[in-house]
Amino acid sequence: MRPFTYTRAKDATSASKLLTGNPNAKFLAGGTNLLDLMKEDVERPSTLIDISELGLSDIKTISSGTNKGGISIGGLGKNTDAANHPLIRQNYPLLTQAILAGASGQIRNMATNGGNLLQRTRCPYFYEVAMPCNKREPGTGCGAKEGINRMHAIFGWSEKCVAVYPSDMAIALAALDAVVNVRNASGQERSISMADFHRLPGDQPEKDTILTHGELITSIELPRNNFADKxxxxxxxxxxxxxxxxxxxxxxxxxxxxxxxxxxxxxxxxxxxxxxxxxxxxxxxxxxxxxxxxxxxxxxxxxxxxxxxxxxxxxxxxxxxxxxxxxxxxxxxxx
CATH class of the missing domain: 3.30.390.50 (CO dehydrogenase flavoprotein, C-terminal domain)
Structure with missing residues (x-):
């Protein structure tokens, strides 16, 4: 692992400002994916900004707005808490099933909801720094396309990348028409539908989502629906x-x-x-x-x-x- 500096953010806005001011900085929440990538020399941040103590972990009924009556899940809440919360189990059992299908209990206890959405592909060519990978190093090629691609994409891939997205939680959120709320360094907020949050690889497979550098996931909203029983x-x-x-x-x-x-x-x-x-x-x-x-x-x-x-x-x-x-x-x- 390469040397890095560590800073603990005081609030969401200052966290975004710290990240925006350094193109090589990364947010650190649960760290269940990022730290692995750093150990493998795939990710090389110069600074980690710890956002684990910003709050943003509540699970509550939405009282106003477009999704009134739905449920809001804090971006820094733990996967375990989201899966086991009565509001989720009763109204969105699909989400509970998907979260519990992912990783191990120990990892779910550490992993955050926002971090889950941002986890990166587990393509072995992405993890092996000696191999070409446009996602890791744009312009080097895609080792998987002509290599061992048993685990790889059958929809939406491009000549630049055939990797797949690994999250279970996000698949359920996509089916439930979830909305991701984010905040930038200026305190401005925007809402992004799950359908638009992640990207297909196209010519820029290094970009997993449409987030701009410095945007922080504050919450995930689940609209009301009639799917709980089926x-x-x-x-x-x-x-x-x-x-x-x-x-x-x-x-x-x-x-x-x-x-x-x-x-x-x-x-x-x-x-x-x-x-x-x-x-x-x-x-x-x-x-x-x-x-x-x-x-x-x-x-x-x-x-x-x-x-x-x-x-x-x-x-x-x-x-x-x-x-x-x-x-x-x-x-x-x-x-």
Whole structure:
């Protein structure tokens, strides 16, 4: 690990100012991803700005504004607290399932909600500093594209990068139409939909999100919905615990009788960002909640997949995972 200076921020605005004034500075909250990257010499910040004591950890009902009646989750709250909070378990069980599917209990106890959204890819070419990686060092090439790419993207990749985004929590938040609130060094705030928060790689794979340097995640808002009784998170991985998804699916349904009124589906392990299965969602609206319709929706979504040399299996795996997630959601999480 390279030498760095350490500063503890007093409040959110001063934290953003400290970061804005130093292009090589990074926020430090739980540190569960950043410190690993520093040890591997992937991240090389000259300064760490500790934001762990700024508060910003409340989970509460939203009393006004566009998302009135929904739930606000503090950006510096811990993953464990978000997963186990009664308001989340009762109203957004999909989010609880997704968080509990990620990492280990010890890591969830340390990791923050904002940090979870900002975690970086686990592509081995990104972590191996001797290999070319446009995400780590723009212009050096993408080792994974012609290399071992079993874990990599089948949607939205570019010639510059085929890495996938690792968070489970963010997949559920994408399906739930969450909104991320951020604040900059001037104290100005803006709200970003989860659909827009993360980027596809394009020509700038080094940029994971649309945040500008110095913006701090203050909270995540979950709008009210009618998905609590019919939602489910499926995560397919190489081993049962502490492994990143080959494919994951967050599915949520609102029904009238057996007819689907609304559907939300997001996928993980398949793209550079949480992948909203919009074609599948649109096909399901107004249809009967049957296995046949679930299969049609899954096939429509996966038809646009562009697998690499070693991950064509993800297409069929994605098909089956979407169908399973929808079936489990329709059955209230029961097999």
């Amino acid at each position: 939602s489910y998170y499926v995560k397919v991985r190489d081993r049962a615990s502490y492994a990143f998804a080959l494919v994951s699916v967050a599915a949520a349904l609102e029904t009238s009788g057996n007819k689907i009124v609304q559907a939300r589906i997001a996928m993980g392990g398949v793209a550079h960002k949480p992948w909203r299965a919009l074609k599948a969602e649109q096909l399901l609206v107004g249809k009967e909640a049957t296995e046949a319709n679930f299969k049609l929706a899954a096939s429509a979504e996966m038809a646009d997949a562009k697998p690499l040399e070693h991950n064509a299996f993800k297409v069929e795996l994605g098909n089956r995972s979407i169908v399973l997630a929808l079936q489990m959601a329709m059955n209230g999480g029961k097999a």
